[in-house]
Structure formats: C-alpha cells, structure tokens
Amino acid sequence: MVGRIYMSLCVLLLIVIIVSMVYFVASKGIANFISGEVKVSEFLFGTKWAPEADTPSYGALPFISGSFLVTLLAALIASPLSICAALFMTEIVPGWGKKLLQPVIELLSGIPSVVYGFVGLSVIVPFLRDTFPGQGIGVAAGALVLSVMILPTITSVAADALASLPQNLKESSFALGATRWQTISRVILPTTMPAIMTGVVLGMARAFGEALAVQMVIGNAPFVPRSLFESASTLTSVITLSMGNTTMGSTINNALWSMALVLMLMTFIFVLLVRMLERRNKI
Amino acid sequence: MQFRKSWVMALALTSAVALSACGNSNNAATNNGGNNAAATNAPTENSSSGADLSGSILASGSTALQPLVEQAAESFMDANSGVDIQVQGGGSGTGLTQVAEGQVDIGNSDVFAEEKLKDADAEKAAALVDHQVAVVAIAAVSNPDAGVDTLTKQQLVDIFTGKIKNWSEVGGADQAIQIINRPSSSGTRATFEAFALGTKTEDLQGSVQEDSSGTVKKMIGETPGAIGYLALSYLDDTVKTLNYDGIEPSVDNVVSGEYPVWAYQHMYTNGEPNEVVKAFLDYMLTDEVQNGDVVELGYIPASSMQVSRDVDGNVTTK
Numbered sequence: 247m248v249g250r251i252y253m254s255l256c257v258l259l260l261i262v263i264i265v266s267m268v269y270f271v272a273s274k275g276i277a278n279f280i281s282g283e284v285k286v287s288e289f290l291f292g293t294k295w296a297p298e299a300d301t302p303s304y305g306a307l308p309f310i311s312g313s314f315l316v317t318l319l320a321a322l323i324a325s326p327l328s329i330c331a332a333l334f335m336t337e338i339v340p341g342w343g344k345k346l347l348q349p350v351i352e353l354l355s356g357i358p359s360v361v362y363g364f365v366g367l368s369v370i371v372p373f374l375r376d377t378f379p380g381q382g383i384g385v386a387a388g389a390l391v392l393s394v395m396i397l398p399t400i401t402s403v404a405a406d407a408l409a410s411l412p413q414n415l416k417e418s419s420f421a422l423g424a425t426r427w428q429t430i431s432r433v434i435l436p437t438t439m440p441a442i443m444t445g446v447v448l449g450m451a452r453a454f455g456e457a458l459a460v461q462m463v464i465g466n467a468p469f470v471p472r473s474l475f476e477s478a479s480t481l482t483s484v485i486t487l488s489m490g491n492t493t494m495g496s497t498i499n500n501a502l503w504s505m506a507l508v509l510m511l512m513t514f515i516f517v518l519l520v521r522m523l524e525r526r527n528k529i
Numbered sequence: 530m531q532f533r534k535s536w537v538m539a540l541a542l543t544s545a546v547a548l549s550a551c552g553n554s555n556n557a558a559t560n561n562g563g564n565n566a567a568a569t570n571a572p573t574e575n576s577s578s579g580a581d582l583s584g585s586i587l588a589s590g591s592t593a594l595q596p597l598v599e600q601a602a603e604s605f606m607d608a609n610s611g612v613d614i615q616v617q618g619g620g621s622g623t624g625l626t627q628v629a630e631g632q633v634d635i636g637n638s639d640v641f642a643e644e645k646l647k648d649a650d651a652e653k654a655a656a657l658v659d660h661q662v663a664v665v666a667i668a669a670v671s672n673p674d675a676g677v678d679t680l681t682k683q684q685l686v687d688i689f690t691g692k693i694k695n696w697s698e699v700g701g702a703d704q705a706i707q708i709i710n711r712p713s714s715s716g717t718r719a720t721f722e723a724f725a726l727g728t729k730t731e732d733l734q735g736s737v738q739e740d741s742s743g744t745v746k747k748m749i750g751e752t753p754g755a756i757g758y759l760a761l762s763y764l765d766d767t768v769k770t771l772n773y774d775g776i777e778p779s780v781d782n783v784v785s786g787e788y789p790v791w792a793y794q795h796m797y798t799n800g801e802p803n804e805v806v807k808a809f810l811d812y813m814l815t816d817e818v819q820n821g822d823v824v825e826l827g828y829i830p831a832s833s834m835q836v837s838r839d840v841d842g843n844v845t846t847k
Contacts, residue, residue: 296731298713367744372751381707381752383737466712466738477737484712487740490592490620491714493645494630498714499622 268510275507278304278500289504295468295484297498304501306481308470310508312385313480315471316460317453319389320396325446327393328400329435332442335401336408337430348405355398363462366391371463380475381465388464388480392456396449403445407438440526447523451516455509457482481505583611584805590617590624590637591716593742593760594794597663598637598813600822605812612805621645621716628797629653634806636797639665639716641840657797662813663828665760666791667721668778670746670768672755676701679772686726688756691733696754708736709748709757715740720792721758723842725773762827783829786836786844793838794828 278284284304292305331351335344370390375382411434419429435442457480465477466487485502492499588598595618602614619627621638625645628636636657638645646654669685671677675696680688687693688706697703711718713732722729732738739745742763749755750767761778764770770778773790782788802810812818819830838844 296713299729299731367747375752381737383748461740462744465736467734467736468732469734472734476735487712487738488714490618490623491712491716492620492622493650494622494626495650496647 271503271506271510274500274503275510276504278497278504283497284501284504289501293470297501302497304497306501306505306508308468309479309481309484309505311470312464312478313454313482313509313512315385315478316388316392316464316480317450319385319474320392320453321446321450323389323393324396324400324449328397328445328449329404329442331397331401332404332408333430333434335405337426337434344405351398351401354394359395359456359458360462362391362395363459366459366463374475378475380473381477382475383463383465383477384473384475385464385471385478386474388460388478389474391459391463392453395456395459396453399452400442400445400449403448404438404442407441407445408434411438440523444520444523447516447519451513451520454512454516455482457486461486481509485509581611582609582805582808584803585613586615586635586806586809587633588614588616588624588635588637588796589619589627589633590635591621591639591794592618593639593665593717594637594663594796597794597822597826597828598635598796600826601813601818602809604817604822605809609808612809614809622714625654625657625797628799629657631799634798634802635810638795638797639792640719641793641795642797643840644719656799658799658801660796660798660810660813661793661831662796662810663794663819663823663831664783664791664834665720665762665794665828666778666780666783666788667717667725667758667760668764668790669721669725669756669758669771669773670749670764671757671771672749672751672753673767673769674702675704675706675754675756675769677769677771679775681774682725682727685773686728686730689726689730702754704754707752707755708733709745709752709755710736710738711745711758712738712740716792717742717758717760721790724792725758725790760827761829780829784833784835786834786846789844791829793831 279286279289289304289306290310291307292303293307294303294305295308296303331347335347366387370387371382373382374380374384374387378386415433415437416429419433424432460480461483464480464483466479466483467477468479468484469477471478485505488498489502492502586602588602595616599616602616606612606614617633621640622645624633624636624638625642626636627633629642629646629650636642642654642657642659643651646657669680677696677699680699684693684699688699689708689710693699694706695703696706710732711721737748739748742759745757746759746763746765746768749757749759759768761780761783772778773788776782776788778788778790783791796810796813798806798810801807814832816832819832823830834847836844836846
C-alpha cells in the first residue's frame with residue numbers, strides 16, 4: 247500500500263515536472279512573438295543574427311540550418327560504421343568480437359563532451375586545417391566530433407536488433423544455400439532495417455541536442471556556411487554561448503528561448519519518428 | 530511475495546529518509562535565516578570584533594571574476610567560521626538578473642549594470658549598488674608568426690570590420706587574417722569594442738567565436754594569421770601581445786590611465802548590503818585581498834588605479 251502511494255506520488259511528480267518544463271520553455275519561447283518584438287517569419291527564415299546592433303535583427307536560420315547540417319553529416323558518417331560494428335559483433339564473430347568491441351564502444355558514451363571538444367580542437371581541427379582549405383574549424387569538424395559521440399547509440403540499438411532476429415530466418419537462408427554475405431545483405435539487413443533506423447534517429451536526436459563539444463570546434467559565426475570548412479553555428483552552441491551573458495526577460499534572452507523551443511519541437515519530432523519506426527518494427 | 534514486500538519496505542524507508550532529510554535542511558535554512566536576521570539587527574560591537582559574524586552569502590555571475598571571489602571567500606570564511614559563502618558562475622547577465630530579482634546577495638559582472646539592464650529593466654539597474662573590486666585590462670593578441678608588434682586604433686577597426694584582410698597591409702607577413710572573436714553578448718567583447726575600437730562591430734562570415742579565454746588563447750596560438758583579444762592574466766609566450774597605438778598593455782600603463790582598454794569588475798548588491806555581505810565586500814577592498822589575491826590571479830587592484838571611469842566611459846584622474 248505504502249509502495250503504491252509512493253510510486254503514484256513519484257509518477258505524479260514526474261508528470262508535473264515534464265509538463266511544467268514544456269510549459270516554461272514554450273511560454274518563454276513564444277514571448278517575443280506574442281509581444282510582437284520578433285516576427286515568427288523573421289525568426290525562422292531571417293539570415294541575420296545581430297541582437298546587439300543598433301537596429302537588432304533576430305534571424306535564426308543560420309543556427310537552424312547549422313544544426314541540421316552537422317546532425318545529418320554526423321549520421322551519414324556514423325551509421326555505416328555503427329551498422330558494420332553491430333554486424334561484426336552479432337553475425338561475424340559473436341564470441342570474442344562482441345567481448346572486445348562492446349566495452350570499447352560503451353566506453354565512448356562515457357567520455358564527457360568537453361573531452362570530445364578538446365580532442366576535436368587538438369587533433370581534428372589541425373588535421374582539417376592542414377588537409378583542406380580554411381581554418382579547420384567549421385561544420386566538418388563539428389560533424390566528425392559528433393559522429394564519434396553518436397557511434398555507441400546507433401551501435402547498441404543496431405546490435406540489439408540484430409541479436410533479437412529469430413534464428414530460423416538465418417537458418418532457412420543458409421539451408422537454401424545462401425552464403426553468409428548473401429544472408430546478411432538479403433535477409434538480415436532488410437528485416438532489421440526499421441530497428442536500425444530507430445538507432446540512427448536516436449543518434450541524430452543526441453547529435454541535435456549536443457552543445458559543448460560542437461561549440462568548441464564549429465566556430466560559432468552566425469552565418470549559413472558556404473563550405474564545410476567554414477565557421478558556422480548550431481542552435482545549442484549559440485544558446486550556451488549567449489544565455490549567461492544576457493539578462494532574463496530581454497528580447498535577446500527570449501530569442502534564445504525561442505531557439506530552445508525549436509530544439510524541443512525537433513526532439514518531439516525525433517521521438518515521433520522513433521515511435522513510427524517501432525510500429526513498423528514488428529517482425 | 531517476500532521479495533515484493535521487502536522492496537516496498539525499502540522504498541518506504543528511502544522516502545522516509547529523504548523526507549526527513551528535507552525537513553532537516555529546511556530547519557537548517559530557517560536557523561540560518563534567523564541568524565542572518567540577528568546579525569543584521571545586532572548591535573555594532575559585534576561587527577567591530579568581526580569574529581561573531583554569521584550568515585550565508587550567495588554570489589553568482591561573471592566567470593571572469595569567479596576565481597577571485599572564490600579565493601577571497603575561502604580566506605574570509607577561515608577568519609569568520611560562522612559565515613558561509615557560495616560563489617557560482619553563469620555569466621554577467623545571469624548575475625545581474627539574479628541580484629536584481631533578489632535570488633542572490635551579490636551579482637558579479639564585467640560590465641556596468643546599466644549596460645545590460647536597459648529599457649524596461651532600467652529601474653532594476655537603478656536599485657543596484659555597485660562595488661568595484663578589481664580592474665581587468667584587455668590586449669589585442671595575434672599569432673606569433675603574423676609579424677606585427679603594434680596596431681593603431683584605425684588598423685584594429687579595419688581588421689575587425691573586415692576592411693583589412695591580410696597581415697601585409699599592416700606591415701606583417703603575407704598571410705590572411707583570421708579573427709577569433711567573442712560572442713556579441715560577451716562583456717569582454719563589449720569592453721574591447723568600446724575602448725579599443727570605439728565602435729560596435731558586426732560578426733563577419735567565417736570569423737570564429739569562442740567563449741572561454743583558454744580556448745581563445747589556444748586557437749590564436751595555433752591558427753596561422755589569427756587575431757583576437759585576451760585579458761592580461763591570460764597572456765603568455767604562445768601568443769603575441771600587440772601594442773595599442775604604440776602603448777604597451779602593461780599593468781603600469783593601465784594604472785596610470787595611459788592604456789585605455791580596461792574594465793571594472795563589479796560586485797552588485799540589491800540596495801545597501803546587510804552586515805555580513807558588507808563585511809565581505811569591505812574585505813574584498815582590504816590590502817590583504819587587493820595586493821594579495823587580486824594581483825596573484827592577474828587582475829589589477831581597483832584601489833591602485835590613478836584614473837576612474839563612469840558608466841558613460843568618461844575618464845577622470847583621481
């Protein structure tokens with residue numbers, strides 16, 4: 247009885263916390279639009295971010311596009327690596343391969359973001375600077391750092407999906423005389439693809455929300471980048487850079503909350519995507 | 530069933546402990562508040578002895594000022610065992626907001642409150658009392674290979690507005706200039722723009738913005754052709770410190786008022802401070818802190834300045 251009451255209280259508290267957080271971000275995020283200080287269209291599609299100028303402008307398009315750009319690039323880089331790692335662990339060498347690879351990949355998720363950022367700044371940025379035109383800092387550096395950070399998410403979800411595949415599917419394929427590669431490419435991958443995509447979307451959600459590591463290597467100039475090796479910004483990087491320097495309730499502070507609202511809505515969309523993929527996931 | 534029962538018991542126990550812990554801390558807080566009030570109303574003989582102070586102080590804001598306040602708070606708490614001081618970062622804007630709304634006792638800021646709390650918030654700024662505890666000077670710095678020792682004000686303006694794009698145009702190496710800037714809301718950038726450039730600048734496409742001084746220094750030291758600005762306490766051999774109009778950014782030149790790019794470090798209170806906060810702020814201005822912690826951490830003592838500056842930037846000789 248006590249346990250039940252305690253649990254109900256915890257669940258109630260959790261719901262209250264979630265609802266109030268959503269309400270807080272949403273109410274702060276739309277404050278500028280309601281008061282008419284910033285138009286929704288200017289915020290979403292304006293390319294000029296100059297809140298401290300004499301005639302301030304609050305265009306967040308550079309940040310929105312920057313966030314999408316690094317997220318998509320990171321997913322493009324990380325997905326093949328993760329899927330191969332998951333296949334290696336479950337299909338190729340399930341024994342020692344899994345014992346070796348799994349802890350290593352899980353280790354990646356335990357490293358703090360600031361360490362990723364610093365490694366990016368000390369290794370990836372100089373490498374890009376010496377190899378490509380530009381200063382090394384930019385979208386490419388951000389996407390590379392992020393791709394390593396989302397590897398564990400995609401790999402573990404993909405490995406779980408592959409491991410839960412019914413054994414008889416594979417056995418029937420082998421019985422028909424298919425090679426291991428044919429079995430993997432024609433049977434295993436197509437049947438587990440929705441589950442693997444869930445992992446990719448979860449990884450993208452993580453990449454979209456990551457702030458510190460990206461902020462250190464992406465350069466943070468408020469412009470839509472003209473090349474992968476030019477300084478750009480993401481929603482999270484501009485929020486972390488500016489939030490502490492602005493006072494609560496000012497237009498610029500509220501504009502930052504609007505960006506937080508965009509981030510939250512994007513997370514909702516990612517969650518919805520995962521839900522839809524899960525529904526397709528039934529084998 | 531047995532297992533489930535014990536699990537429920539464990540949960541109940543945990544919650545009981547958690548609740549009682551809450552109760553305790555509440556009590557503690559009330560006690561603290563009581564002491565605080567007592568300290569405020571206490572007759573003056575208590576304050577003169579100094580040892581009887583008790584209460585808690587919460588300070589938040591500027592990360593540039595945080596190390597100094599933290600270090601001073603340590604030694605203040607050693608001398609006054611009844612006082613508890615907590616120092617949080619969060620940025621100047623956060624510090625000013627929180628002190629204006631009464632959430633903290635002291636708001637640390639790199640800039641005058643009037644510069645951040647404008648328009649609708651102007652009356653909030655008027656209620657705040659300024660305590661200037663230190664001065665931070667900012668110098669333009671470049672990558673050592675740029676080959677330039679000094680820049681004039683006009684050259685700096687042209688560089689930071691994108692008019693000059695190559696070091697050879699200001700007598701240096703034939704190398705593209707890479708600007709390592711601060712975010713437009715940064716207090717350091719506001720100081721640099723107001724007193725070195727004399728104008729606000731817009732962000733340029735391809736410029737780099739970093740928030741922490743450590744990262745800025747690393748970037749300037751490693752990136753060919755980089756230029757930026759740093760507080761004097763961060764300068765070392767990995768970057769080249771540039772003279773401003775031929776004036777070296779040294780502590781002596783700042784103190785005498787010859788080198789103009791500097792700003793006060795403010796500790797704001799909402800109205801006049803209570804006894805404990807006042808004692809701590811007075812302590813910040815004692816010789817012990819001003820010539821000890823302040824100098825040691827690379828700030829310039831506010832007390833040694835031979836010039837003073839008001840919120841509009843007017844400099845007067847003391």
